[in-house]
Amino acid sequence: xxxxxxxxxxxxxxxxxxxxxxxxxxxxxxxxxxxxxxxxxxxxxxxxxxxxxxxxxxxxxxxxxxxxxxxxxxxxxxxxxxxxxxxxxxxxxxxxxxxxxxxxxxxxxxxxx
Amino acid sequence: xxxxxxxxxxxxxxxxxxxxxxxxxxxxxxxxxxxxxxxxxxxxxxxxxxxxxxxxxxxxxxxxxxxxxxxxxxxxxxxxxxxxxxxxxxxxxxxxxxxxxxxxxxxxxx
Numbered sequence: 001x002x003x004x005x006x007x008x009x010x011x012x013x014x015x016x017x018x019x020x021x022x023x024x025x026x027x028x029x030x031x032x033x034x035x036x037x038x039x040x041x042x043x044x045x046x047x048x049x050x051x052x053x054x055x056x057x058x059x060x061x062x063x064x065x066x067x068x069x070x071x072x073x074x075x076x077x078x079x080x081x082x083x084x085x086x087x088x089x090x091x092x093x094x095x096x097x098x099x100x101x102x103x104x105x106x107x108x109x110x111x112x113x
Numbered sequence: 114x115x116x117x118x119x120x121x122x123x124x125x126x127x128x129x130x131x132x133x134x135x136x137x138x139x140x141x142x143x144x145x146x147x148x149x150x151x152x153x154x155x156x157x158x159x160x161x162x163x164x165x166x167x168x169x170x171x172x173x174x175x176x177x178x179x180x181x182x183x184x185x186x187x188x189x190x191x192x193x194x195x196x197x198x199x200x201x202x203x204x205x206x207x208x209x210x211x212x213x214x215x216x217x218x219x220x221x222x223x
Contacts, residue, residue: 042215043202058210090156100145100206104156
């Protein structure tokens with residue numbers, strides 16, 4: 001089954017404790033992306049990657065890191081989480097340059113206390 | 114500043130009638146537009162898209178209209194069904210990034 005998986009689905013952590021949210025896709029997509037969803041703000045792109053070893057900042061990259069060492073994986077790293085990073089996070093993937101249709105993961109609910 | 118705007122946070126429609134969801138954008142460099150549907154506790158799912166070189170795209174009950182001069186797009190759902198009740202996001206792409214609106218919550222009343 002074609003899918004994007006994210007882990008963990010729920011995470012409660014404390015300020016400053018490094019964490020990683022994993023994302024994996026099995027559709028051989030070149031483009032992968034991370035979003036955060038906040039009330040009243042919709043979905044905002046954090047980082048995106050057009051292919052292996054190619055990553056770029058989206059609209060809200062501050063406080064986040066990403067890496068793309070393999071085509072299927074695109075982890076999101078919060079090196080020193082803060083309460084304003086409490087949010088719902090989505091990973092997405094797509095082919096690019098044809099129809100731009102993105103497949104989204106189920107989301108990760110992160111709470112930073 | 115929000116480059117893609119959905120000014121109606123919510124919309125209620127009777128079953129069988131037409132639902133019209135609207136979206137405005139500011140960047141004339143956007144070359145592709147998409148609509149996504151989102152149910153609670155799930156990720157968004159792709160609904161329909163349109164290239165900037167077209168003004169209409171149809172897929173079953175869903176039609177997207179693009180008015181480039183007004184920088185406006187709309188999603189028409191005909192006929193609306195209770196299962197269409199969800200949050201709808203419009204999105205735009207500039208060749209690299211995706212920009213999403215804030216969403217419109219559609220309720221279809223049986």
